[in-house]
Amino acid sequence: MLDSRTKIGIIGLGYVGLPLAVEFAKKYKVLGFDINEERISELNSGFDHTLEIDSVTLNKVLTKDCTTTQGLYCTNDPEILKNCNVFIVTVPTPVDKNNRPNLMPLINASITVGKVLKPGDIVIYESTVYPGVTEDECVPVLARTSGLKFNVDFFAGYSPERINPGDKKHTVANILKITSGSTPEIADIVDDLYKSIIVAGTHKASCIKVAEAAKIIENAQRDINIAFVNELAMIFNRLGINTNEVLDAASTKWNFLNFRPGLVGGHCIGVDPYYLAQKAQEAGYHPEIILAGRRVNDGMGAYVADQLVKQMIQKDTHIVGARVLVLGFTFKENCPDVRNTKVIDIINRLKEYNVVVTVHDPWANVAHAKHEYGIICENGESKTRKYDGILLAVAHQEFKSIDLRSLCKKNSVVYDIKSLLPNASVDFRL
């Protein structure tokens, strides 16, 4: 099946979908579909605002002709997808305001695919989900919309994505990929498809649910490990012990896991454990550790703000109207993504104390920061202003060389929650 007739439709061209589409387009014809018109025009102009794909690489694979046998054709016309025989769904899997999984993007994408599905087609899901979503939630939508029979007329697969935005070493082709299929034969085809582009190789899981569960536990495990060191940081702060020095010492043991304290934002690690928790609860088990980890990590923004205010009070700073500079707004370093950033929790808590907050972030998508959070990233506009407190919230590489002392008032407090700066520039760390 994998030859010049293979036409891959990728549904959702975000952080996950675009790099995958570009990689496949080097070998196959790829039709990239996204409901966001702005995203399609941006990509067709050769620009990717997520900065995952540079313009030279994007322009090399982009094509304006949807009938060629290779290259990436980007569109918001779902009709074009009828030319595909393999579909890969990479749409978001968010939670609602009560942290319950919102499967609507997946359901809508399944309706789009269902409308163009033909006998023999394969639909592979890559979005992160709890075990059962592909076969119990999405496949019935595909069957209903297309009128075709599952595992007779059309087939499914699941292959979770493991990319790490901003990381130029662990890119799609360099990360071993888990694959799975709805029948043994389809699992082989899905595996061969990914093997043809993933240099790091593949791991064929025994079934779709195993592949789904594997991905969700990777992120839940990371969340719990970070929650543990966050709890340690809160304990050691009370004891007057430097947490990072403790972790450096403990890390000398061969099997100590070297996690560091910090905020857990973004829409993977801070969200995916809720997907697993929901499924566990449906199955009659109330998860203790998974949700405890979430509670600890979700409380870190307020904790950090309280710590800063406490230190400022100890230095006799009048808190109402005090000026604090927050360095970094994205959910992680060296990446423009502000979705589910926990820096907003710090800012909101500081505002409860009537502190005046200035945000500086050379990486953040300024439009998204303003639109989603009402935050204006000043980015050094008032270079002469001095601050009562400076909080390094995100470890962007640019902050390593910033001269913080020139921004400080006499009694300022510099709080580095990422342990990026040298001791001499910092008053305290998380």
Ligand SMILES: NC(=O)c1ccc[n+]([C@@H]2O[C@H](COP(=O)([O-])OP(=O)(O)OC[C@H]3O[C@@H](n4cnc5c(N)ncnc54)[C@H](O)[C@@H]3O)[C@@H](O)[C@H]2O)c1
């Ligand atoms: N970003 C990561 O680091 C990462 C890593 C591994 C896995 N994942 C998972 O991959 C999935 C996608 O994440 P992302 O970061 O690429 O999201 P994203 O928000 O960057 O991109 C999703 C894209 O899908 C589009 N979209 C939404 N609904 C659609 C629909 N019905 N039809 C077509 N397009 C639609 C959006 O417009 C957007 O461009 C999520 O399940 C996420 O948890 C993300």
